[in-house]
Structure formats: structure tokens, C-alpha cells
Amino acid sequence: MDGKNVTDLESEGPGTGTLGKAMAVLEAVATADRPQRFTDILQSVGQPRGTLHRLLGHLVDEGLLVQRGDLSYEPGLRLLKLAYRSWSGNQFRDIAEPHLLRLHEMTGETVHLGILRETEIIYVDKVESRQTVRMSSQIGKASPAYCTGIGKAALSSLAQGELERIAAKTQFVAFTERTHRSAMSLLGEIEEIRREGHAFDREEHEAEICCVAASIVVPEHELVAGVSVTGPSYRVTMTQLAAWAADVRNAAAKIEEEARIRLGPGRGGR
Amino acid sequence: MDGKNVTDLESEGPGTGTLGKAMAVLEAVATADRPQRFTDILQSVGQPRGTLHRLLGHLVDEGLLVQRGDLSYEPGLRLLKLAYRSWSGNQFRDIAEPHLLRLHEMTGETVHLGILRETEIIYVDKVESRQTVRMSSQIGKASPAYCTGIGKAALSSLAQGELERIAAKTQFVAFTERTHRSAMSLLGEIEEIRREGHAFDREEHEAEICCVAASIVVPEHELVAGVSVTGPSYRVTMTQLAAWAADVRNAAAKIEEEARIRLGPGRGGR
DNA sequence: AAGCGTTGTTCCACATAATGGAACATCTCC
DNA sequence: GGAGATGTTCCATTATGTGGAACAACGCTT
Incomplete structure (x- = not known):
């Protein structure tokens, strides 16, 4: 037709x-x-x-x-x-919440939780500098995975084949000077991220904004996600971010562990 | 078929x-x-x-x-x-926000903003007692109109025919002892609400929770909404709520006025 | 371990409901 | 008041969704 x-x-x-x-x-x-x-x-x-x-x-x-x-x-x-329950009933978010808060207390900067969905990261939670802002403007927001900290961290934990499939599907848009412009460039950094265990966003998505992120993987639930600490470049140097990397990895690991336990066996019995 | x-x-x-x-x-x-x-x-x-x-x-x-x-x-x-933009791009919410904050400062209790959609109220914003809770658990939540303050206030501002159509469509569920059990009972209270200009929820939806609400109407945009101040009965007496009624009506009027101006002529040119 | 009920999946002849080209309105700016 | 948009309606064609019924995969009980 x-x-x-x-x-x-x-x-x-x-x-x-x-x-x-x-x-x-x-x-x-x-x-x-x-x-x-x-x-x-x-x-x-x-x-x-x-x-x-x-x-x-x-x-x-x-x-x-x-x-x-x-x-x-x-x-x-x-x-x-319709979205209400996809958020409020989200167990994973509930589990992650206290860890996000702790991370925020340690760093004083904004903390994000995002889930990978094909080529995108969808933010499901955010803890920000104690402000009057209530519903964080980011919940539900989708950003490209290839140019965000959480995105790259999440991608790095995929099997190589899956990673390449997604990279091939990605449309590389040059948001800033430092944004990856090709799959090759991205795949290169992913290698490095795998070695380090955490990813940086060096103003690749938005100018003046950078972050450190680590991935959270719950294979039983086909869940690939990540946490990040984000800050404005004028206040947060790369050195500072690097210093936080261990804490971020730590938080991610805790969330991952708890999620594995509390989310149950999942689709293992498929 | x-x-x-x-x-x-x-x-x-x-x-x-x-x-x-x-x-x-x-x-x-x-x-x-x-x-x-x-x-x-x-x-x-x-x-x-x-x-x-x-x-x-x-x-x-x-x-x-x-x-x-x-x-x-x-x-x-x-x-x-998908819902992200239906919330973040919502001009009406933006307009209402400062007024909600002011109302919260005056009362110290939780303030809601909700929009009427047929028989339901959908909450689009909430300002609550300064807590660590970030995304309020209520955004996007749908509650029946007939047993909530905002709902009844909103209904009271409809034309009688429209009101009756919705009342007829409503399923009356007895959430508490004081919940309306029939359209007749509801319509009776609506009359009163029209005279007063504000509505109370006297533990009709949830036990121990009550509120005062007033309606916001922007006919040019087919928008029927409401604001409310909510509190637990042990702390907030009906007398207290009644004292706040004027402030709530006032806030509603302000929002309505500003919305009329800033939302533009709307579907007038249909 | 065989038997039975419950729950989820697949199949396929049938017709409803989506398709899309083209003609018809309607608005807008010269 | 005409030329070019932009939005709406129509209708013959058939792809798409329909739903009854048969099939498979559990999970219980005997």
C-alpha cells in the first residue's frame, strides 16, 4: 500500500x-x-x-x-x-533515590538518573541544588546517548555487537565543538570508558556543562542505566569531576546491587 | 465485528x-x-x-x-x-506557578493545581511543605472530580448542561463516609459552591485529608482548572480552611486573569 | 507421572477500517 | 481579486486488523 x-x-x-x-x-x-x-x-x-x-x-x-x-x-x-504510573510505579527509581540523595550531599551538585532506550537516555530522576524548583524540569526528558555522560557510560556496558548496532543507528549532531561527530570517534572513547569504569561529558551536549557518570546494569531486567554528577564548568573543574568519579562508581554499584536483589529474578524464566 | x-x-x-x-x-x-x-x-x-x-x-x-x-x-x-513536553511546555502551569508559591507561603500547606478532563482532575503542579521530596508524587495523577476540592470547584464553573452530562457519566465510588454517593447529592453541593465561589473537600476522597479550592476558567482555551490548599485534618480545621478561602479565590482569579492575557485569543478564531 | 484446568500463543478466512490521490474549501498576502 | 499557500473532505481500493477456534505451555492435583 x-x-x-x-x-x-x-x-x-x-x-x-x-x-x-x-x-x-x-x-x-x-x-x-x-x-x-x-x-x-x-x-x-x-x-x-x-x-x-x-x-x-x-x-x-x-x-x-x-x-x-x-x-x-x-x-x-x-x-x-498515562505517564504517571510509568514514573510513580517505577521501582527502580525508588531503589536508586536514597543513593542519589547521598551523592548529592557529598558533591553539592546536580545528580541525574537515566535509563538507556536505544539511542537515547531518558532521565527518570534528578536531585538538584536545594532550590525552590519542585518537579525537576528534566524528568522524562530524552537526550542522545552519544554525547551525555550517562549515555556513554550506559553504552560502554553493552556487548560490542549491541553497541555497534546502536552507534550505527545514531545521528551525530554537533551540539558543541567537542561533540562526537562519528561512530568511530564515539567507539574510541567507549573503549577508554570501559577501562576507567566511568564516563565524562566534557561540554559535549551543552556548552559550559560537564559531568561524570557510571553505568548501572541489571541484565535480568534488560535494564541499562546510569547515574551522573553534573555541574557548570565555571564551578566544577575536570579535576574535581575526576575526584568524584569513585563516588559515582560506588553509588552506581550500590544501586545495581540493590536493584538486582529487590527487582527479583525478572525475565530469567523466559 | x-x-x-x-x-x-x-x-x-x-x-x-x-x-x-x-x-x-x-x-x-x-x-x-x-x-x-x-x-x-x-x-x-x-x-x-x-x-x-x-x-x-x-x-x-x-x-x-x-x-x-x-x-x-x-x-x-x-x-x-512523550509526556515530558505536555508538562514542561505547559504555559498554563508556568503562569500559575508564582501564584501557587505565594499561596503556599501564606498558608504553609500543600498547594495543588489541577485541570479538569471530563470526569477527572489531572494534577499538573504541586507545591508542598519544604521537604526533600523532589518530583512531587502527584504530577500527572488523575483523581475523580466529584470528590476532590479542585474537581468540585471546576465542575461548579461549567454550564449546567455540561455539568449534568459529566455527573451522569460519573461512577460514584464511596471512598470515605463523606463521599458523594449520587449525582443528585453532588449537584446539590455544586449549587452551594457556585454561591460561595469556593469548594471544600471534607475528607471525601481520603480520610484525614481536607482542602479548599477555587476554579480557574479560560473559555478561550476550553480550559477548566482549579487551585487548592490541602492539609491533614488534625492540623487544619475547617475554620482554618474557611479563613483561607478568600486567598484561594484570589489566587485563582489572578491566575485566570493572567492566563487570559498571556495565552492569547485562543480558539476564538475558529 | 498421568490428567485437568488455567493461561498464553498462533492461525486464517473475512470484512472492517485505514489508505492516499485528487478535488474542494479557506485563508493570506500581494 | 487573483495566485499560493494551507487545511479539509471524498471515495474507490485493499491492506490491516478482526476474532473464533485450535494449539501449546505451563502449574496443580490426584
């Missing part, structure tokens, strides 16, 4: 049928940083006008999207409701 | 096609408070086995659900990613 859906944009690919298309549209709108108009979406998702129109209609009916007065689309409230 | 999907569980109803069924499944899993097994879902969503099986397969492929080792299903991380 369609000659194009064979190509993989970034999603899993073929067999997902109608739902896959709907989700691609949803993701296009949710990922964009401003309300998307019909034509915008038309371009990001390569679908015929008629189809897209109906798809959007359904998404709005379902409350997944909201159409504003100027006809542009925004993510709807229902998403928040 | 199917003789049952005509009945409305709680979702919009018919014309949403395949996507609608998928979302019903997703919602069933996300709403349940523990991992759902195939058979559990089979019962909550009235779909034939074959259909449900494929549906679940697709949802897992898309990352919306995760299948665990014991074959049970949980909400997936992708939901968190």
Missing part, C-alpha cells in the same frame, strides 16, 4: 501497523519545541495528507493531542496521566 | 478506530496499580483474545508497554518521554 514506511526514521520499523504511524505523529509533535501546524507534521512524518488528517483527528479525539485556536497541535493532558 | 465496543467504559466512545482500542488497553495497564497479566487485561478491556494479543504486541514494540519476566505488562518508558 505504502512504498515508504519501510524506511526506518528512528522507530522500530515495520510490524507495528497503524499504531506505529499514530505514534510517529505523536512523537513528532511531542519532540518539537513549539506547537506544530499541519504542514510541519506533514513534513516530519512522511504520510499522505488524507491519512495524516485522519490520524490527527483520532489523536485529538483520544486526548493525546490538543488542537489550539491557530490550528496547531500540542501534546495533550492524557499523556501526563 | 464486535458487539461490545459500543458501550462506553469511560473513554470518548466510538469513532476512534484501532487507536482507540490500543489506548483503552494502555489506559487499563497504566491505571491499574500493579502489573497486569494477559488475563487481567482481557477482563478490563472487552476484546477477544486474538485481538488483544496482537494489540499488546504492538504496544510493546512501540515501547508504550514493557513485558516483564512473569509475562505481566507495565507502562513503558516511552510514555514518560
Whole structure:
């Protein structure tokens, strides 16, 4: 029927049928940083006008999207409701929490917990400098794995084949001067990270922001994640970060150990 | 094809096609408070086995659900990613924030901001007693409108017809002794709330918890919401709540005014 | 260890529901 | 008031999802 859906944009690919298309549209709108108009979406998702129109209609009916007065689309409230339990019921986060707090007390800087999902890191928790900010603006945020500390740490703990698959799938965008520009460059650093046991982000994703990170792996649950301590370069030197590396590795190890125990045998009985 | 999907569980109803069924499944899993097994879902969503099986397969492929080792299903991380912008890009929340903070400073108790979505209130922000808790456990949570302060305040600002439609759709569950048990009972209180301009929750949803709330309405954006101040009964008496009512109404009015201005003309040009 | 119930998975003829090209509105800026 | 966008509707075509029923894989009990 369609000659194009064979190509993989970034999603899993073929067999997902109608739902896959709907989700691609949803993701296009949710990922964009401003309300998307019909034509915008038309371009990001390569679908015929008629189809897209109906798809959007359904998404709005379902409350997944909201159409504003100027006809542009925004993510709807229902998403928040649905996500609620994927966060609040997240045992892994619960387990990690005290360790994150401890790490924050030791360093005084922002601590992140993120989970690897293909080429992305999704942040599931954050402890930051005691501020009035309540829901941290980062929860649920997705960042590319190849240019973040947690991302690289997580990648480094994958089997080589898996790592290469993901590296091949990654789109290298030069966020800053120091961002990796190729899979080769990334794979090189991963080697080093494997030896050291921790990863640095030297202003590779955002200028003036750097971090140390270590990975957390729970194979029984196909869970690959990481913790990091992040700070602004003007306050946190690389030497300082290096000094924290052991603590970060330590925290990661503790979380990993506890998760293995408390999350149970998992899909071992598959 | 199917003789049952005509009945409305709680979702919009018919014309949403395949996507609608998928979302019903997703919602069933996300709403349940523990991992759902195939058979559990089979019962909550009235779909034939074959259909449900494929549906679940697709949802897992898309990352919306995760299948665990014991074959049970949980909400997936992708939901968190998708919800991210429905929260972080939410202008209304941004606008309300300073007012919530002020209200919190005045009262010292927990302040909520919630938006009405049919029969439910979805909490989009929360300011609580300065604790170490970071992401408030409430963001994205959905509670029934008929037994919460914000819910009743929001309902009271609807046109009578709309109110009755929603009341008719509501399932009255007796959470506590004081929970409304019928639409009639609810409609009665709504009358009163309209006169007063604010609503109380007298331990109707959770024992030992009560609140005062006032509604926020931005018709241009089809937005019906509310703010509340909540506290445990042992510390916050009804007299105390009544004393705060004016402040709550005031904050609501301020938010409403600012939202009208800053959110722009909205769908007026429809 | 055989038997039975429960739970999850696969198959396939069938028709519903998605498809997408093209014509029709509607708005916007010269 | 016309030319170029941008959004909406229509409808014959068939791919896609449907769901009954048979099958497989447990986990209990006898």
C-alpha cells in the first residue's frame, strides 16, 4: 500500500501497523519545541495528507493531542496521566533515590538518573541544588546517548555487537565543538570508558556543562542505566569531576546491587 | 465485528478506530496499580483474545508497554518521554506557578493545581511543605472530580448542561463516609459552591485529608482548572480552611486573569 | 507421572477500517 | 481579486486488523 514506511526514521520499523504511524505523529509533535501546524507534521512524518488528517483527528479525539485556536497541535493532558504510573510505579527509581540523595550531599551538585532506550537516555530522576524548583524540569526528558555522560557510560556496558548496532543507528549532531561527530570517534572513547569504569561529558551536549557518570546494569531486567554528577564548568573543574568519579562508581554499584536483589529474578524464566 | 465496543467504559466512545482500542488497553495497564497479566487485561478491556494479543504486541514494540519476566505488562518508558513536553511546555502551569508559591507561603500547606478532563482532575503542579521530596508524587495523577476540592470547584464553573452530562457519566465510588454517593447529592453541593465561589473537600476522597479550592476558567482555551490548599485534618480545621478561602479565590482569579492575557485569543478564531 | 484446568500463543478466512490521490474549501498576502 | 499557500473532505481500493477456534505451555492435583 505504502512504498515508504519501510524506511526506518528512528522507530522500530515495520510490524507495528497503524499504531506505529499514530505514534510517529505523536512523537513528532511531542519532540518539537513549539506547537506544530499541519504542514510541519506533514513534513516530519512522511504520510499522505488524507491519512495524516485522519490520524490527527483520532489523536485529538483520544486526548493525546490538543488542537489550539491557530490550528496547531500540542501534546495533550492524557499523556501526563498515562505517564504517571510509568514514573510513580517505577521501582527502580525508588531503589536508586536514597543513593542519589547521598551523592548529592557529598558533591553539592546536580545528580541525574537515566535509563538507556536505544539511542537515547531518558532521565527518570534528578536531585538538584536545594532550590525552590519542585518537579525537576528534566524528568522524562530524552537526550542522545552519544554525547551525555550517562549515555556513554550506559553504552560502554553493552556487548560490542549491541553497541555497534546502536552507534550505527545514531545521528551525530554537533551540539558543541567537542561533540562526537562519528561512530568511530564515539567507539574510541567507549573503549577508554570501559577501562576507567566511568564516563565524562566534557561540554559535549551543552556548552559550559560537564559531568561524570557510571553505568548501572541489571541484565535480568534488560535494564541499562546510569547515574551522573553534573555541574557548570565555571564551578566544577575536570579535576574535581575526576575526584568524584569513585563516588559515582560506588553509588552506581550500590544501586545495581540493590536493584538486582529487590527487582527479583525478572525475565530469567523466559 | 464486535458487539461490545459500543458501550462506553469511560473513554470518548466510538469513532476512534484501532487507536482507540490500543489506548483503552494502555489506559487499563497504566491505571491499574500493579502489573497486569494477559488475563487481567482481557477482563478490563472487552476484546477477544486474538485481538488483544496482537494489540499488546504492538504496544510493546512501540515501547508504550514493557513485558516483564512473569509475562505481566507495565507502562513503558516511552510514555514518560512523550509526556515530558505536555508538562514542561505547559504555559498554563508556568503562569500559575508564582501564584501557587505565594499561596503556599501564606498558608504553609500543600498547594495543588489541577485541570479538569471530563470526569477527572489531572494534577499538573504541586507545591508542598519544604521537604526533600523532589518530583512531587502527584504530577500527572488523575483523581475523580466529584470528590476532590479542585474537581468540585471546576465542575461548579461549567454550564449546567455540561455539568449534568459529566455527573451522569460519573461512577460514584464511596471512598470515605463523606463521599458523594449520587449525582443528585453532588449537584446539590455544586449549587452551594457556585454561591460561595469556593469548594471544600471534607475528607471525601481520603480520610484525614481536607482542602479548599477555587476554579480557574479560560473559555478561550476550553480550559477548566482549579487551585487548592490541602492539609491533614488534625492540623487544619475547617475554620482554618474557611479563613483561607478568600486567598484561594484570589489566587485563582489572578491566575485566570493572567492566563487570559498571556495565552492569547485562543480558539476564538475558529 | 498421568490428567485437568488455567493461561498464553498462533492461525486464517473475512470484512472492517485505514489508505492516499485528487478535488474542494479557506485563508493570506500581494 | 487573483495566485499560493494551507487545511479539509471524498471515495474507490485493499491492506490491516478482526476474532473464533485450535494449539501449546505451563502449574496443580490426584
